[in-house]
Amino acid sequence: MRMTKYLLTAALLSSTLSACDDFLDYSPRGTVLEPQIQTPEGADKMVVAAYSVLGNDHWTVPYSSMWPYGNVRAGDAYKGGGGTGDMGAFNNVEQFVYVQPSLGEIDGMWFRLYVGVSRANQALQTLGTLSEAQMPTKTLREAEVRFIRGHFYFLLKTLFNRVPWIDETVPVAQYATISNVALSSEELWEKIAVDFQFAAQNLPGQQADAGRVNRYAAQAYLAKVELYRAYVQNDAHQVISIDGARLERVVALADSVISSGRYGLTADFAENFLYETENNRESIFAIEMSRSDGTPNGRVDMGNGLNYPMGPYGCCWFHIPSQNLVNAFKTDADGLPQFTTFNQTSLRDTVPADYRTHGIDPRLDHTVGIVGHPFKYDPNFVFERSWTRTPQTYGYRSSMKELQHRQSAGLQQVGPFWASAKDVVVIRYADLLLWKAEALIELGRPAEALPIINEIRRRAASSTGRLKYADGSPVSNYRIKQYTTARWTQDFARTALRWERRLELALEGHRFFDLVRWGIAEPTLNGYFQVERTRHDYLQNAKFTAGRDEYLPIPDKQIAFSKGLYQQNPGY
Numbered sequence: 064m065r066m067t068k069y070l071l072t073a074a075l076l077s078s079t080l081s082a083c084d085d086f087l088d089y090s091p092r093g094t095v096l097e098p099q100i101q102t103p104e105g106a107d108k109m110v111v112a113a114y115s116v117l118g119n120d121h122w123t124v125p126y127s128s129m130w131p132y133g134n135v136r137a138g139d140a141y142k143g144g145g146g147t148g149d150m151g152a153f154n155n156v157e158q159f160v161y162v163q164p165s166l167g168e169i170d171g172m173w174f175r176l177y178v179g180v181s182r183a184n185q186a187l188q189t190l191g192t193l194s195e196a197q198m199p200t201k202t203l204r205e206a207e208v209r210f211i212r213g214h215f216y217f218l219l220k221t222l223f224n225r226v227p228w229i230d231e232t233v234p235v236a237q238y239a240t241i242s243n244v245a246l247s248s249e250e251l252w253e254k255i256a257v258d259f260q261f262a263a264q265n266l267p268g269q270q271a272d273a274g275r276v277n278r279y280a281a282q283a284y285l286a287k288v289e290l291y292r293a294y295v296q297n298d299a300h301q302v303i304s305i306d307g308a309r310l311e312r313v314v315a316l317a318d319s320v321i322s323s324g325r326y327g328l329t330a331d332f333a334e335n336f337l338y339e340t341e342n343n344r345e346s347i348f349a350i351e352m353s354r355s356d357g358t359p360n361g362r363v364d365m366g367n368g369l370n371y372p373m374g375p376y377g378c379c380w381f382h383i384p385s386q387n388l389v390n391a392f393k394t395d396a397d398g399l400p401q402f403t404t405f406n407q408t409s410l411r412d413t414v415p416a417d418y419r420t421h422g423i424d425p426r427l428d429h430t431v432g433i434v435g436h437p438f439k440y441d442p443n444f445v446f447e448r449s450w451t452r453t454p455q456t457y458g459y460r461s462s463m464k465e466l467q468h469r470q471s472a473g474l475q476q477v478g479p480f481w482a483s484a485k486d487v488v489v490i491r492y493a494d495l496l497l498w499k500a501e502a503l504i505e506l507g508r509p510a511e512a513l514p515i516i517n518e519i520r521r522r523a524a525s526s527t528g529r530l531k532y533a534d535g536s537p538v539s540n541y542r543i544k545q546y547t548t549a550r551w552t553q554d555f556a557r558t559a560l561r562w563e564r565r566l567e568l569a570l571e572g573h574r575f576f577d578l579v580r581w582g583i584a585e586p587t588l589n590g591y592f593q594v595e596r597t598r599h600d601y602l603q604n605a606k607f608t609a610g611r612d613e614y615l616p617i618p619d620k621q622i623a624f625s626k627g628l629y630q631q632n633p634g635y
Contacts, residue, residue: 398544
């Protein structure tokens with residue numbers, strides 16, 4: 064259900080109020096006035112309106128998949144497209160040195176995320192006008208909306224770090240008076256955590272509607288918040304300490320979700336990336352998408368609309384897996400990652416024989432479209448060189464997890480772009496397991512993390528049934544095994560955990576934020592650029608600057624709106 068409310072929202076941070084004469088004071092058509100929504104039915108519609116923003120991103124502002132900000136910035140993907148000037152802002156993001164506060168896409172991200180905050184605040188204001196007697200579901204709906212607000216603020220915090228906290232109690236006239244540094248980093252994390260805590264305490268374990276969040280989704284998201292804030296940063300974005308109490312909280316929250324019995328790993332890794340198997344037991348929090356729902360284009364995943372390859376799709380081939388990421392899927396003779404040597408030799412993008420001579424983690428063929436390999440598990444739908452657009456710049460590969468088969472019932476064309484009704488999973492069970500394992504390792508309990516990581520690797524090893532050619536032969540030489548207790552020290556376990564997160568969650572939008580949380584973004588990314596610039600000329604000037612590039616700049620337009628009250632992030 065779509066609604067428009069005739070109110071100035073917190074998201075319209077680039078607008079100003081102006082006085083209106085009496086003769087202009089009328090009820091415009093197509094709007095909803097406050098008395099009309101201050102009913103249980105109206106309040107429910109406002110909650111639905113808040114949910115709707117979760118999937119309202121656009122190919123220029125992809126905040127559900129976060130592919131430019133979580134993957135391209137992390138060295139897991141190249142921007143792709145028609146060259147470095149095509150969606151040039153994402154090229155700037157990829158290389159860091161060209162990022163400026165004036166970039167429209169960055170301002171668009173800020174704006175759209177605050178639209179989400181605003182919708183949540185409006186829903187809370189409406190709910191606040193009703194009593195429990197009038198609306199027995201009032202507290203439940205408040206919990207849902209506070210979860211949604213927490214989600215948008217989490218994205219704002221991890222993208223921009225210093226942002227203004229505006230909730231439902233703040234009058235519109237005061238929006239521009241709230242500084243983005245009014246709260247310390249810890250105070251802002253606490254505000255976000257309190258929203259998820261309220262949701263966890265007031266949501267049921269199960270909801271009738273698949274798209275509504277439940278108690279376990281709130282507990283899982285709260286665990287994520289506690290994990291991020293456990294790594295304490297100074298003003299230069301360096302990790303100066305790790306809060307053990309918060310890590311204990313992560314373990315307890317993860318255990319609550321695990322012990323519910325509602326979630327688990329799917330039998331086949333592929334089930335997480337197919338329209339036909341969405342809403343499975345691994346999905347803890349997902350953004351619901353749809354098509355043929357009465358709206359002009361459906362509620363399809365436009366955030367990934369640029370990413371389909373050429374050939375049978377025709378547009379636009381962005382989000383191209385990097386050579387570094389592909390090489391990371393190689394395994395040694397024992398079926399384990401090649402932590403230190405993985406990037407010394409490459410799995411070439413147009414030489415299928417390379418994938419049959421090296422040991423390969425099966426998750427590679429679930430993640431990357433490779434020339435000569437079946438695309439989206441169809442042995443008669445083989446990725447070809449002609450599916451690429453500018454291979455002289457970005458090579459001959461394609462991302463694949465977020466894409467759907469050309470004949471999928473969930474796929475549709477929107478103008479020149481393609482988008483699917485496949486739900487966008489924000490938190491899946493494997494991610495939760497790895498949060499718990501990470502917390503245990505940093506708490507000095509690596510032995511307890513070993514079976515968790517091995518459970519995920521065991522699932523990966525058994526996920527080869529769809530990875531076959533038409534004659535039934537395996538696409539690659541799959542060789543993956545579990546870790547043993549040998550050498551399983553805290554340091555080794557930490558390396559294994561971080562590697563496992565990269566492979567399991569590759570191209571799902573998490574990698575850059577992991578690197579910043581761990582405090583290793585600068586050495587990891589400058590090491591990446593040192594090798595990648597020998598493979599791709601356009602990366603000659605790319606450089607990550609510690610103390611600046613961990614976060615995006617505060618957009619110029621937002622600083623102008625605040626009349627200089629907002630403080631720019633360091634280095635910009």
